Structures are given as C-alpha cells and as structure tokens.
Amino acid sequence: MSRGMGRLALFLGVGYTFLYIPIALLVVLSFNDSRLITTWSGFSFRWYVALWNNERLIEAALLSLRIAAVAATGATVIGMAAGFALARFGAFRGRGLFGAMVAAPLVMPEVITGLSLLLLFVALAESIGWPSERGVTTVTIAHITFAAAYVAVVVQSRLADFDRSLEEAALDLGARPWKVFLLITLPLIAPALASGWLLAFTLSLDDLVIASFTSGPGASTLPMVIFSALRLGLTPELFALATVIIVVVSVGLLIALKLGRVASARVEG
Amino acid sequence: MRLRLPSGRTLVLALPFLWLSLFFLAPFLIVAKIALSEAALGIPPYAPVLRWTDEGVLTVVLNLGNLATLFSDPFYFDAYLRSLRVAAISGLLCLVIGYPMAYAIARAPEHRRNLLLMLVVLPFWTSFLLRVMAWIGLLADNGVINNLLLAAGVISQPIQLLYTDFALYAGIVYCYLPFMVLPLYATLSKFDPVLIEAAADLGARPWRAFLTITLPLSLPGIIAGFMLVFIPAVGEFVIPELLGGPGAQLIGRVLWMEFFTNRDWPMAAALAMVLLLLLVIPIAWFQHMQGRASR
Numbered sequence: 042m043s044r045g046m047g048r049l050a051l052f053l054g055v056g057y058t059f060l061y062i063p064i065a066l067l068v069v070l071s072f073n074d075s076r077l078i079t080t081w082s083g084f085s086f087r088w089y090v091a092l093w094n095n096e097r098l099i100e101a102a103l104l105s106l107r108i109a110a111v112a113a114t115g116a117t118v119i120g121m122a123a124g125f126a127l128a129r130f131g132a133f134r135g136r137g138l139f140g141a142m143v144a145a146p147l148v149m150p151e152v153i154t155g156l157s158l159l160l161l162f163v164a165l166a167e168s169i170g171w172p173s174e175r176g177v178t179t180v181t182i183a184h185i186t187f188a189a190a191y192v193a194v195v196v197q198s199r200l201a202d203f204d205r206s207l208e209e210a211a212l213d214l215g216a217r218p219w220k221v222f223l224l225i226t227l228p229l230i231a232p233a234l235a236s237g238w239l240l241a242f243t244l245s246l247d248d249l250v251i252a253s254f255t256s257g258p259g260a261s262t263l264p265m266v267i268f269s270a271l272r273l274g275l276t277p278e279l280f281a282l283a284t285v286i287i288v289v290v291s292v293g294l295l296i297a298l299k300l301g302r303v304a305s306a307r308v309e310g
Numbered sequence: 311m312r313l314r315l316p317s318g319r320t321l322v323l324a325l326p327f328l329w330l331s332l333f334f335l336a337p338f339l340i341v342a343k344i345a346l347s348e349a350a351l352g353i354p355p356y357a358p359v360l361r362w363t364d365e366g367v368l369t370v371v372l373n374l375g376n377l378a379t380l381f382s383d384p385f386y387f388d389a390y391l392r393s394l395r396v397a398a399i400s401g402l403l404c405l406v407i408g409y410p411m412a413y414a415i416a417r418a419p420e421h422r423r424n425l426l427l428m429l430v431v432l433p434f435w436t437s438f439l440l441r442v443m444a445w446i447g448l449l450a451d452n453g454v455i456n457n458l459l460l461a462a463g464v465i466s467q468p469i470q471l472l473y474t475d476f477a478l479y480a481g482i483v484y485c486y487l488p489f490m491v492l493p494l495y496a497t498l499s500k501f502d503p504v505l506i507e508a509a510a511d512l513g514a515r516p517w518r519a520f521l522t523i524t525l526p527l528s529l530p531g532i533i534a535g536f537m538l539v540f541i542p543a544v545g546e547f548v549i550p551e552l553l554g555g556p557g558a559q560l561i562g563r564v565l566w567m568e569f570f571t572n573r574d575w576p577m578a579a580a581l582a583m584v585l586l587l588l589l590v591i592p593i594a595w596f597q598h599m600q601g602r603a604s605r
Contacts, residue, residue: 049414053411056407056411056414056487059407061433062448063444064436064444066454067440078447079452118325123326139323142335145334148537148538150546150585152547152566152582152585156582157337157340157341158333160340160344160575160579161333163354164340185329219318243435247437247438247439249438249548254569264438267440267443275443275447279443282437283441283443286437286440287436290432291432294432
C-alpha cells in the first residue's frame, strides 16, 4: 500500500514541478536587477516601477479590464439562459442545433472564430452600416459569444445535479415560475454564475487571437500589446506584470477555496 | 380578446438562440461565401460573389481557385497534415502526463482534493502569453536550461532548444494540460475503488486490474480530455509562432499570415473553411460525448 501511495505522490510531484517551474522563473526574474535573464545582479523592485510608468501597458490593461467586465456580464446572462434551457427544457424543437451552437465555441480554434466574426462585422458594415468601425464594441461582442459557451456549461452542470424539490414545493404552493426562479433557483445557482462570470472574465482578459481579428486601430488590448512586445524580445517589465497577475489570481483562488469550504460546511451542517 | 404573450420559456430560449445564430452560425456562412470569392484590391479585399452584369442580370461568380490551390499546393497540404499530427501527439503527451496526475488527485484524501485541483487550474487563470514567455526564458540560448547545463559542464556551448519541435510540444502540453486533467479527474473521482479491491481479492495484479477496470471505465474522460486538447491545438497560432521553429508552419499560423501579412482574405477564409470541415467529425463526436455526460 505504501508503495502505491509513494507512486501517487511521485506522479503529483512530477506534474506540479512541470506546471510551476515556468511560473517560479517569472517571479524570480521579475526581482532581478539586471536586464539580462542570464545573470542575477541583485534584488530589485525597479521593473515594478518601470511597469507602473509604462503608459502603453497600463492603458491597454485598463482597456482589457473594461472589455472583460462587460463581456463577462453579457456572457453570464446569455450563458445562464442557454444552460438553463439545456438543463430544464427537455426535448424541444431545434435542441440539436441549439446544443451544438452552445458547445461548439468551447473547442473551436480561435483563428476560425476570430476570422469568421471579423468577416461578419465587415459584411454587416457594408449592408447596414453597423458597426461603423471595429474596436471595443466588436471585441466585446466576440468575447461574449465565445465565453457564453463556458458559462452555459458551468450553469448546466450545476442545474443537472441539484435538487428540484424546493422549486416544485414553491410551484405547488402557488408561486409563479418567474418568482420561483428569482427566489429559489437563482440563489442556488449563484455560485455557478459567479464562477462562470470569473471564467468568462479571465478568458476575455487573456484572449489575443480573437481580439486581433475583431479589433481595429486604436483599440489594442493587453494581450495585443504584450504580443507585439514579445516579438521584439523579453523585457523584465513583462516578468513583473506576470508576477502581479499570478499574485492576484492566487489570492483570488485562495479566497474562493475558503469561501467554497465555508459554503459546503454550511450546507452539510 | 386576449393577446397571447410569448411564454417565459420562449424568451429564455430566444436570447441565446438569436445571439448565437447571429454571431456564431451566420459568420460561418460568410466564411464559406468569401472563400469562394476572388481576392481584389480594395476594402474589404475581395470581390462580391453576387454581381450585376452590364445587362442588369444578377450573376453568381464563384471562384473555386482558392480551394483548388489548397489541395494542389503542397505548402498548404503539409500545413494541415503537420497541424493534425502535432495536435494528436500533444493530446497523447497531455494524456501521459495528465492521467497519472488526475489518478493521484482522485485517490488523494478528500479534504486535499480541492487544493490539488486548484493547483492544476491556477496557471490556466494567469496570462497565457506570459506563460509562453516563461518558456522562452527557459529554453533560449541564454536561457535557464542552457545556463544550468553549461555551468554543470554537460555542454560546452548552448544547444538550440527554442524554435524547435521540442519547444513547440513543451508549450502546447504545458498550456493545455489542465484541459486533460479536469475531465479525467471528473470520471476517475466518480468511480468506486471497491471494484479494484474486488479484482485484487480475485487475484488480479494491480497492473491487470488497472488495464481491465480503471482504464475502460475512465475512457469517457480520456476521450473528452483528448478532444479538448486536440481540437483547439490544431488551429493554435501563438505557441508555434513564439516557440516553434520556422518549419513549424501550422495551419493557424498560415491562416494568420494569409490574413494579416498577405491580406488575402478569400484565401484565409478558404483555409478556415477546410480546417472547419476537417474538425467537424471530432467536434460532433465531442458534442455527442458531452450530451451523454450531461444526461
């Protein structure tokens, strides 16, 4: 038995080493005083100062955060409706097509999604004059479209394994379906909506390919700016940026883990 | 007289249905249309498929030249083949690394599992581009690995790691690993270890019990994980562009180049259309498995 446990620990050790060595490298190099990755010339915060003063990066980051917040909210509304329909409406006409449209963006290669949306926007601009220019709006629409699929999956799986007796009791007592949804279903799926929103937010914040296709001049998102910088070579400011992102995400996930534990402890009594 | 209002059910369905029809389904029809049109100078750089002739007759001008080029020019053909091969090998590598991890997490004490899963997902929540950048730092000629090997005296001059197939696979496997581990964990954690104990009681060796019980039962997870890695990896652009060598002309990179560098929109659309046709079967299969899992 102990041999078996040792082997399991070895699997995990190898896997997590592979996952975390690159991340550790980013964090360590962000504090390196030297511009070169070859030499360690002392501990320094200078790249964080440089990052703070890099207007192009900061501006792009603010733009990306704005797009991500709007896109995540839109994706949550649409994804919730789609997940709800798939989990609760049973068989309806067009379910096959609907299910395909909801799940396909999960695996669709980004170059296809990006190119096809761009061609749609161009065709729309030609025929009805909207969107007159590509930029924040078109990127946001594109992000809502592919992120909604992820929200739908999260909501659908949450609805699939939850107890319907509360909803049925409320309906039996005469509550209208909308009231049941607002007072019972919504609070119960709220954690799924929150994680769906966060997932959509992260996906939007992280997307390079779809944004590159659907954006226009003047609206460069953070990944677009990072990508053009990376083509010129590594800069320590980007290591500092990566470290900031890693810290924010780790703290966020730890809080989510703690809250999740509190919530499940409460449910289990 | 009573007006029949649309039911709440219809409204809930209509919103995502209309949105996805407009922004997901319709674009593919446009891609197909433009793939069949000729490249032209102008904005947008393609000629319309429907045209009025001088006599006022509406004619359809289809250009099958793009599709013909795709199949006759070995450059494009090789790019498709190479993309499928790279994606399949990446899927298998993810399986080899991800399966033991998912198995170990599923067998870990219950209170540890959430933390272990979170550690798998955490890199995924940080920036994808910056994780690819970390691999540049590891693999570059003056990067960490070469420096360590030089310092240890294993090599006397830096070996080329970046811009090779090794870097390409390392990047893809690294970035897509969570998509393999999560579905595998989902199937492995559902399954009852009593089955293994029963097999052991009946005299099966651990390896045999694994092959005849655990592996077949986790097949849905293996397929889902493989598809989640394989399908997006076929069209991957960023990793071959930043880590792969000049020979790593995968289809995502070729499409990007046709669109952004050559400004040949019809060719890019034709490339996208054929890529989509190649992926229709795996995508349909993936959805079939998803449908079965949700039922």
